[in-house]
Amino acid sequence: MDIRAQVSAVFHLDKCIGCHTCSIACKNIWTSRDGAEYMWWNNVETKPGTGYPTMWEDQRKYRGGWELNGKSLTPRLGGRLRLVSSLFHNPNLPTLDDYYEPWTYQYGVLTDAPKGEDQPTARPVSRLTGRYIDIEAGPNWDDDMSGSAVYARNDVNLEGLTLAQRASLFQVEQMAFFYIPRNCNHCLNPACVAVCPSSAPYKRAEDGIVLVNQDKCRGWRFCISGCPYKKVYYNWKTGKSEKCVLCYPRLESRQAPACFHSCVGRIRYVGLLLYDAERIGEVARAPEAVLVEAQRSLILDPRNPAVASAALRNGISQSWVDAACESPIYKWVKEWELALPLHPEFRTLPTLFYVPPLLPVVAASRDSAGGIFDMSGSGRFSDTENARLPLWYLARLFSGGNEKTVERALDKLRAVRLYKHAASFGSGGKDNALAALKMAGSTPSEAEAISRLTALPRFQDRFSLPPYQREASIEATVDPMIHKGRTGFGPNNSPRRGP
Amino acid sequence: MSDFLFAVLPYLAALSAIVGSIWRYRASQFSFSSVSSQFLESRQLFWGSVPWHYGIITILIGHLVGVVFPSGVKVFNGEPVRLYILEGTALALGFLLLLGLLVLIVRRSSNARLRAVTSGMDAVLLFLLLLQVGAGLGIAIYYRWGSSWYVHTATPYFWSLFKLQPQTDYVTSLPLLVKVHIVNAFVLLALFPFTRLVHMLSVPLAYLWRSYQVVVWGQRQITSRRGQ
Numbered sequence: 001m002d003i004r005a006q007v008s009a010v011f012h013l014d015k016c017i018g019c020h021t022c023s024i025a026c027k028n029i030w031t032s033r034d035g036a037e038y039m040w041w042n043n044v045e046t047k048p049g050t051g052y053p054t055m056w057e058d059q060r061k062y063r064g065g066w067e068l069n070g071k072s073l074t075p076r077l078g079g080r081l082r083l084v085s086s087l088f089h090n091p092n093l094p095t096l097d098d099y100y101e102p103w104t105y106q107y108g109v110l111t112d113a114p115k116g117e118d119q120p121t122a123r124p125v126s127r128l129t130g131r132y133i134d135i136e137a138g139p140n141w142d143d144d145m146s147g148s149a150v151y152a153r154n155d156v157n158l159e160g161l162t163l164a165q166r167a168s169l170f171q172v173e174q175m176a177f178f179y180i181p182r183n184c185n186h187c188l189n190p191a192c193v194a195v196c197p198s199s200a201p202y203k204r205a206e207d208g209i210v211l212v213n214q215d216k217c218r219g220w221r222f223c224i225s226g227c228p229y230k231k232v233y234y235n236w237k238t239g240k241s242e243k244c245v246l247c248y249p250r251l252e253s254r255q256a257p258a259c260f261h262s263c264v265g266r267i268r269y270v271g272l273l274l275y276d277a278e279r280i281g282e283v284a285r286a287p288e289a290v291l292v293e294a295q296r297s298l299i300l301d302p303r304n305p306a307v308a309s310a311a312l313r314n315g316i317s318q319s320w321v322d323a324a325c326e327s328p329i330y331k332w333v334k335e336w337e338l339a340l341p342l343h344p345e346f347r348t349l350p351t352l353f354y355v356p357p358l359l360p361v362v363a364a365s366r367d368s369a370g371g372i373f374d375m376s377g378s379g380r381f382s383d384t385e386n387a388r389l390p391l392w393y394l395a396r397l398f399s400g401g402n403e404k405t406v407e408r409a410l411d412k413l414r415a416v417r418l419y420k421h422a423a424s425f426g427s428g429g430k431d432n433a434l435a436a437l438k439m440a441g442s443t444p445s446e447a448e449a450i451s452r453l454t455a456l457p458r459f460q461d462r463f464s465l466p467p468y469q470r471e472a473s474i475e476a477t478v479d480p481m482i483h484k485g486r487t488g489f490g491p492n493n494s495p496r497r498g499p
Numbered sequence: 500m501s502d503f504l505f506a507v508l509p510y511l512a513a514l515s516a517i518v519g520s521i522w523r524y525r526a527s528q529f530s531f532s533s534v535s536s537q538f539l540e541s542r543q544l545f546w547g548s549v550p551w552h553y554g555i556i557t558i559l560i561g562h563l564v565g566v567v568f569p570s571g572v573k574v575f576n577g578e579p580v581r582l583y584i585l586e587g588t589a590l591a592l593g594f595l596l597l598l599g600l601l602v603l604i605v606r607r608s609s610n611a612r613l614r615a616v617t618s619g620m621d622a623v624l625l626f627l628l629l630l631q632v633g634a635g636l637g638i639a640i641y642y643r644w645g646s647s648w649y650v651h652t653a654t655p656y657f658w659s660l661f662k663l664q665p666q667t668d669y670v671t672s673l674p675l676l677v678k679v680h681i682v683n684a685f686v687l688l689a690l691f692p693f694t695r696l697v698h699m700l701s702v703p704l705a706y707l708w709r710s711y712q713v714v715v716w717g718q719r720q721i722t723s724r725r726g727q
Contacts, residue, residue: 080707087703088552089537089545096539096612128539129611194711197703202713218532218701236616239534497534499618 002277003300003311005320005466006188006208006351007246007270009260010332010339011181012454013357014413015267018179020044020140022259022268026183029258030245035237037102037127040139041244042183042259048155048169048393049142049177053098056230057156057343063092064228065191065346066284073285073347075195077226084197092225096236100137102127128236145177152177157396165390176388178357180397181267183259184231184244185342185350186210188275188298189284192243195226200241207466208351209246214495217241228346238497252470256463266457271327271464272320273334273351274300274311284347288400291344298349299334302327323466328453329353336442336450338409340398356394356406358413359387408440415440416447416454504682505656506665512689519692520700533698539612547602554596558635561589561646566657569650576647585646586639593636600625600632624694627687634680642674653681 026042045051059065059076067076077083077092105122113120126133142151148170158166168174186203190210193201200217203210212223212232219239223232232243247257255261260268275298286294300307302324311321324330332339332355339353391403391410399405415436422433437447453461474483524531537544565572576582604625607613638645656669670681691697 075711080709084703084706088548089541091545093537093541095537095541129615131611189712193713196713197706198701199706199709199713202715205714205716215528218698218703219535220703221535221537224538234535234538236536236538238529239532240529495529497530498616 001310003274003307003314003316004205004208004277005316005324006273006275007251008273008329008351010269010329010353010355012267012355013178013180014355014359015265016179016181017265018044018046019264021262021264022181025258025262035235036242038096038099039233039242042181043139044179044181046143046145046177047180048152048158049145050151050154052139053094053230055154055156059228062094062225062230064226064230065348066189068285068347071285075191075226077195077222083195083222087197087220090221090225093221094224094230100139101133103133103135145175157393160392160396161390174388176359178359180354182229182231183352184210184246185229185348185352186246188280188349188351189347191348192223192227192232195222196220197222207251209248211245212241212243214240228343228348238495251465252468254465254467256465260463266462269328269332269462271329272324272466273327273329274302274307274324276300280349284349288345289402291400292340292402292405295341295344295349296334296337299330317469320466323464326464328461328464331453336412336446338412338450340405340409342397345400354398356398356409358410359389412440412442415442416450419444419447420451501667501671505667505670508682508685509660512685515689516691520697523692523697531697531701533695534616536613536616539616540606540610543602543606547599547606549599550595551599551603554592554599557592558589558596565646565649566654569654572646572650582644582647586644589646590639593632593639597632597636600629604629620694624690624696627683631680631683631687634676634683637676638680641676
């Protein structure tokens with residue numbers, strides 16, 4: 001056993017209201033610089049939709065993630081020789097137009113324009129060239145399914161649905177969508193690390209955060225194609241790759257990352273997971289249908305004395321083991337089996353998990369004429385067969401196509417709602433609710449706990465942050481008094497490149 | 500004048516290249532790369548960058564072989580057929596990399612996005628490279644069988660430079676075009692650390708043997724682990 005700790009997260013999609021506050025918090029702290037304006041280390045997408053960058057999930061285009069051939073697991077982008085031989089032109093690199101050209105407005109014109117017949121207008125200008133541009137794309141161009149004929153209908157995850165199913169999905173009165181906030185998954189088997197010829201991206205062993213060493217990065221650009229989530233970005237000004245740093249300076253002072261802290265819907269949970277690093281290779285090679293289960297089996301119970309002592313032997317401190325015991329992530333992912341990884345079939349073993357959305361709350365109309373919704377009892381929460389979003393779609397997103405895995409999570413979520421509904425309002429019948437709980441393999445006490453962590457979590461329930469003992473790792477290498485004069489944000493040299 | 504160009508400039512250039520590169524690496528490892536513009540324009544880059552890089556790498560290796568194994572080259576060129584093949588291949592590669600370079604120059608100057616990321620030094624470098632390639636191709640066309648006379652002129656000249664006893668006689672009698680080619684090479688060498696050419700020193704060959712995952716403990720100690 002080689003036990004390591006991972007700062008891990010859960011996003012509860014039923015709670016996400018799609019307000020983009022997380023994205024703005026991140027933008028203000030990290031990416032409001034030249035060359036990074038187009039980057040959204042954290043972004044919120046509407047599903048169904050093609051996302052940001054457009055069609056990021058289509059690995060036929062970008063060749064991100066891993067490919068399993070028999071027993072051999074190689075980056076889909078190609079083996080080492082192929083990568084080194086395509087250093088001079090990466091055929092699978094997304095370009096700026098797959099994201100959008102960053103722009104600003106000529107606000108000065110509004111006050112400086114000479115007196116004239118017309119109202120002055122602040123025309124949009126490119127942040128790159130300074131020229132006037134026609135805005136044709138933006139980071140949330142298909143927000144709330146706008147332009148669904150172009151965007152939502154081209155969602156890769158709709159593959160496998162019949163034409164009739166697709167048609168019914170996009171009837172106005174049938175339409176359903178949900179939001180999916182995305183940042184770096186800080187994977188256990190990161191493909192961005194694997195494809196970098198310069199070894200610039202690396203995984204911090206202590207907390208599992210994946211970072212890009214800016215000094216080592218030579219701008220070969222493979223990490224950008226290699227990451228199947230398109231969460232490594234190319235800074236066109238400095239010629240380097242950048243990505244979400246999980247606000248590690250905040251974490252190290254025991255604050256939640258900015259996107260977590262600012263979340264209005266309080267959908268985000270952060271905490272520690274202990275896992276067995278020795279089994280990463282084996283789990284990443286699991287058959288597609290059982291990838292989620294395999295990844296769950298990688299996560300270890302910190303309350304198990306054998307696990308705890310193995311963790312201590314591996315240099316993880318007691319206070320971190322304690323923090324892992326308090327982790328809300330462990331509950332969502334391992335204990336309750338409600339939170340699922342996004343696109344596990346990319347085989348990077350993401351450590352950001354999603355509680356799938358149980359939507360819409362009001363069930364689809366059961367009568368063929370439409371318009372009359374079944375609001376009574378259990379009908380209030382759509383059952384799986386009548387859900388407007390086909391189960392297949394959610395399975396494509398969250399379980400590598402295994403509908404059973406998603407169905408089990410949805411059944412439990414629904415049972416918890418029925419149970420709480422019956423307990424609070426007496427509607428639907430308590431026996432019904434208990435039967436539903438039993439069917440979903442849950443118990444009233446578990447349902448209470450799930451309900452509490454969903455609806456009424458306190459700050460410290462959502463954010464179980466481990467105490468970083470930075471002083472210990474600093475002392476091991478340098479006199480703390482010398483180190484004191486060296487620390488701070490940013491590089492020692494100006495990151496300016498180019499003209 | 501020719502003493503300066505062929506006996507002093509080479510050493511100044513080498514000094515600049517070595518000291519400058521070390522200085523830049525130590526002062527700002529961050530800047531030790533080429534600033535790729537593929538993200539802003541990808542299609543034209545393919546037709547420029549790929550022919551250019553594969554062409555220039557082969558041609559540079561060819562120049563090096565002439566200096567390191569002159570006797571081998573002499574023996575090889577002893578048979579006219581082999582000489583023709585060598586000259587023909589080199590000329591074709593020369594045209595290939597000229598084509599690549601022209602595509603790169605046109606691409607940089609015609610695209611507004613690319614102009615926004617092009618520095619003055621980039622323009623100087625492109626001009627010098629065009630001059631160098633043009634001179635090289637001119638030599639190949641007007642003063643044929645260069646691979647043969649190279650080992651009798653340039654090779655002993657380079658060795659005299661290495662032995663710190665520069666013998667400029669080997670090159671002073673050569674045609675102007677050849678002199679331009681040689682002097683411009685020294686200029687490029689001198690400018691090396693101050694341009695994006697430094698990316699040549701970061702060829703990532705170690706990647707071929709590296710394990711896929713890179714895991715870093717603490718802040719300093721680095722270990723790689725197989726975690727694929």
